[in-house]
Amino acid sequence: MRIYLVGGAVRDKLLHRPVVDHDHVVVNATPDHLLALGYKPVGKDFPVFLHPQTGEEYALARTERKTGRGYHGFAFQADPSVTLEEDLARRDLTINAIAEDEHGALVDPFNGVRDLEQRVLRHVSPAFVEDPVRLLRVARFAARFAPLGFMVADETMALMQQMVRNGEVDHLVPERVWQETRKALTEPRPSAFLRVLRDSGALAVLFPEIDALYGVPQRAEFHPEVDTGIHMEMVLDAAARIAPGNDLVGFCALTHDLGKALTPADVLPRHVGHEHAGVAPLRQLAARLRVPTEHAALAEQVCREHLNAHRAFELKPATVLRLLIALDALRRPERLEIFLAACEADKRGRLGHEDDAYPQAGYLRAARAAAADVGASAFIAQGLQGPDVGAAMEKARTTAIEAVKRVAS
Incomplete structure (x- = not known):
């Protein structure tokens, strides 16, 4: 059994960014192996386990095969014959397909380190088009890494445009669109999320109300843009x-x-x-x-x-x-x-x-x-009741705001 640190943990470590989640891939093992070592199973669709001490995720190496439309349409295979390279091949971007062994040596079959250095968001394989969530994820990573100079590779953008033309994006469920959008809104440059979606054609499909704003002019004296x-x-x-x-x-x-x-x-x-x-x-x-x-x-x-x-x-x-x-x-x-x-x-x-x-x-x-600061108690003490209390409070609050305005102006 071999264990590798994978995905965002390796990527962020190489970018000298804080590492939040440590995810691992386990090669040449079965669920019984991990259960015997005290790992706790949590995966519903494929074998994922929590480390008995650290609580970090450990997933058995797996492959996936497209079986239907949308991001649910996949069948997974996880057994001791699946190699680390096969597991990395199913990932979305090369920068997320780097592994690190227990000695700190990198396994980088898809040149993710090069793309980190060149600031490129590039798909791992043509299988990228099979999962429409990947389009949203690329846009979200663009929002995260745009301040570092990252751009979407031309060939990856071409695949994303193909996904939109083929209607794959139409099968995204609302909850997943919102989940990825919500994350993108927390990133340092959320405009990049919209730019990538618009360049791919997905913005008009997923957010037609927002896409409709482009090209609409405003008065230049108020909006130079x-x-x-x-x-x-x-x-x-x-x-x-x-x-x-x-x-x-x-x-x-x-x-x-x-x-x-x-x-x-x-x-x-x-x-x-x-x-x-x-x-x-x-x-x-x-x-x-x-x-x-x-x-x-x-x-x-x-x-x-x-x-x-x-x-x-x-x-x-x-x-x-x-x-x-x-x-x-x-x-x-x-x-x-x-x-x-x-x-x-x-x-x-x-x-x-x-x-x-x-x-x-x-x-x-x-x-x-x-x-x-204006409360009801003073007016109740004066003998006011019911609607009269509310009217008195409104008047007092308006007077209090008027005093603030005099100071502010």
Whole structure:
């Protein structure tokens, strides 16, 4: 029995990045061998075990054979005859198909080390086209490694385009699309995820509401980048800088401007009412991908209200209070933080404005704190009851916000 460290652990070690998960492949062994050594089985579709001390994953070397459409359509073979090279051959990218033995020696049959050095995301074999999830994974790795200069190999992009033309991407289940998208939104450059999907043709299939933004012009005096799709990419990357690793902020940034794709041609490049027009396509996208309720709800608030956040200093105190109540920010201040991060990303996701200040955030935080300090007990002590308490609280909160505004302005 031989054990090798494989996949992301080897890749990240070679890139001098933190290694999070240690995955291993076991060659020339059977499930009984590992069970006898105290390993605990966890694999449903193929033999995967947890180490009795470390809890790390150990999988028997296996091969796979395409049996149907989609990423479920595979049959696996795992027995002592399967070699390490055969196991590595079924992996998606060469940089993920490197193994390391117990002495630190690398096994690299597909030149993954070379591709790491040359910053290339390249498929291992033509079997890449058999699993549509691989297309999403390549896009996600592009989002992770774009800051290091990684690009998708031309021949790999050609295979991905073939997968889209052949309809393989149509068989991706919504949960898996969302799972990979959610991970991509936590990466340092999520715009690369969209770029790869768009270059392959998959964006129009999986995210037609987002694909429709490309080529839609905006007013150059406000958006020097002009193209709404490019603006949305810049907002995504700004969100990744403002709230690193926060997929909720990322999803709000991704969907905040969907209404601009619906602006009538004779109105362009103005987008009057886009914040309200965007709600319907956002709901459509969220329902189709089965996006978590909180993601969908906050994204809708950002879509509706991001312009109000930008003009916060111009709003009446009563309007600010209504905004805070709509966000449920008085009870849940964390929702305001998500909202503000997405709105700040929108403001800074413009060519030449990447480092702009966003004083609106400080004002809205202070307004929330002042309004939240107003409680019901003082009014109940005055003898008020029922709706009268609510009306008094609203008036007092509006007055408190007005005081904050005087200081802020």
